[in-house]
Amino acid sequence: MKPLSRLSAASDLTLGLIGAILAVAAWEISARTGLVDPAIFPSPSLAIRAAAERLTAETVADNLFWSLLRVFSGFLLGALAGAAVGIAAGWYRGFGAIARPLIELLRPIPPLAWIPLAIIWFGLGEPSKFFIIFLGAFFPVVTAAYQGMRSIDPMLLKAAQTFGLSGVPLLLRVAVPAAAPDLATGVRIGWGLSFGVLVAAELIAADRGLGYMIINERNTGGSVGVIVVGILLIGALNLITDAAIGAAIKRWIGRWHGA
């Protein structure tokens, strides 16, 4: 069974690769033949050439570094806070009764809508960006953590109690692992949101980062090629980090729930 599934996975990959190559080729050809005006939508090769002319590797690396730093710090603290509040709200009934309505009240407000208020509170610097990326991770994680806690099989807790576990050890060693799959889903969603929010925040109010790099190129009347390369770079970054976080989560959860 195993070699067969490996074989089909390999052929899936080949097909996917063929599809991607076809798409890039179609894009390149349509720009070369003038089907699409290269001045507004350059082909990949032209875009990369233009970007190489206008940007140094150092500029790109610097912007990349700032974007990653922002999104990781905001996401990490947002997800940790969300997990802590969600787990506590699910475990301690009194805390949940008060915290949950407040969270439910604020949750429908998309993180991007916090940008003006974040600027009012923290100014135009890094803290306001950190804050909205934090929110992007916080709300999905807090909701998922709470739901995970509420849908734990009560038999599991009763069984653990029979073995003498109670209080915080019961919470940390039985309840949290049982809620982990839900929590993980929330973390994945939170990462996606944090990343989207990061780009938006950098477009709207920033003086460095990949989002700033592309909007600045547009505002100074630079090259469309740089914008296209920037967009692809942001997309690739999102894809890679999401895959990495997905794999990390799988390993973490695999300890309790099988692979």
Add this chain to the structure above:
Amino acid sequence: MTRKLVQALPPLAAFTVLLLLWEAGVRYGFLKPYQFPPVSRIARGFVELSTTGFPTGVSIWSHALTTILRVLQGYGAALALAIPLGLVIGALPVVDKLTAPLIVFCRSVATLSLLPLVIVWFGAGELTKVFLIGYGCFWVMLSNVIAGVRYVDPTLVRAARTFGLKGLELYRSVVLPAALPRIFAGARMALGVGFMVIVGAEMIGTIEGLGALIMEARTFYRSEITIIGMLVIGLIGFTISAGLMALERAMLPWAGNLDRVRR
């Protein structure tokens, strides 16, 4: 009923205390009124917004209407394209495998990062915003429609085959109904994405719409208007997602267990 009321009491009390502390904090100078506009000021701002409007002449309702119309145009276009396309791709495994990485990548492209490029294409007008909403909704919808069709329980399909169903008939009477819950879930997710995108898109280069309202209000030091705008955005988002969920329950009674299935 009474139990529900009793349950609602502690959070309501906590909330009231919070608002009172906030109001008092501003009155006695612990909080800056610009950073934390007190409830009384928010209430006055709301009256102003719904009568004279901000900027003058544009009431909160017309801001909201503008935003909703933009979202619906982009969302409608995305659904109209993604559903038929997804149904076809999902039914043809080879096409699905060919397009899978492409779709994953396009979905990973942060929608708002397209903004500078789309401005080059269409200028800073309506079309740009509608396009961005459409882009964000389209890929979410497409991948959900494909997944809905692809991951129909094979037992169902085999059972239907045993009864002699095949081809288009099988697709229409078994695969499609089984895929609908997932398609509906995708439609709900896509609308969420649409609302997220529009708020960001309206913050750049426009003065109409809720996103523009909250950003403009900040520039004029009217933080209470920013907060009202945020609450209205949240209210619209909440109403729509609750409405779609009710619609889903009414239209797809067989989808009841989807929320308990791992996705």
